[in-house]
Amino acid sequence: MTQKIAIISASWNTEIVQSAEDSFINTMKEKGYNASQIDIIKVPGSLEIPLIGQQCLQGDYDLAVGIGFVVNGLIYRHEFVGQEVVRGIVDVSLKTNKPFLSVVLTPQAFQEHLPENVDFFVKHMVKKGSEAANAADMMLSMTSQKLKAA
Numbered sequence: 001m002t003q004k005i006a007i008i009s010a011s012w013n014t015e016i017v018q019s020a021e022d023s024f025i026n027t028m029k030e031k032g033y034n035a036s037q038i039d040i041i042k043v044p045g046s047l048e049i050p051l052i053g054q055q056c057l058q059g060d061y062d063l064a065v066g067i068g069f070v071v072n073g074l075i076y077r078h079e080f081v082g083q084e085v086v087r088g089i090v091d092v093s094l095k096t097n098k099p100f101l102s103v104v105l106t107p108q109a110f111q112e113h114l115p116e117n118v119d120f121f122v123k124h125m126v127k128k129g130s131e132a133a134n135a136a137d138m139m140l141s142m143t144s145q146k147l148k149a150a
């Protein structure tokens with residue numbers, strides 16, 4: 001049986017989010033997965049990631065990964081948004097009994113008008129996308145077999 005993976009990505013901060021998507025897919029390919037096993041689903045923002053992830057995991061997908069970048073837009077709410085997105089991802093994973101990984105970052109300080117700041121987070125999300133792929137591979141392996149205590 002071929003395992004299906006959903007990437008649910010926020011449409012904000014596209015350059016940064018895209019770097020995590022690409023890194024995740026490239027690392028999964030290096031691990032032997034086919035691009036045809038991975039679907040990218042774009043949502044308006046990070047708050048929509050848990051709902052669409054739940055629909056995917058209740059359907060044919062074996063694993064989902066949410067990718068978003070929640071920034072401080074000079075209104076103190078980014079921490080709340082980030083917290084609720086991650087809480088939603090965990091709740092969905094427990095509800096569906098399927099892995100739902102988070103690459104939703106909420107940086108303390110981000111200044112989109114500074115190219116070096118954007119570049120820093122693009123590179124950081126490349127690392128996070130690869131780490132998520134490593135975790136996805138491990139979780140797919142673990143969930144496809146019965147766990148045994150060591």
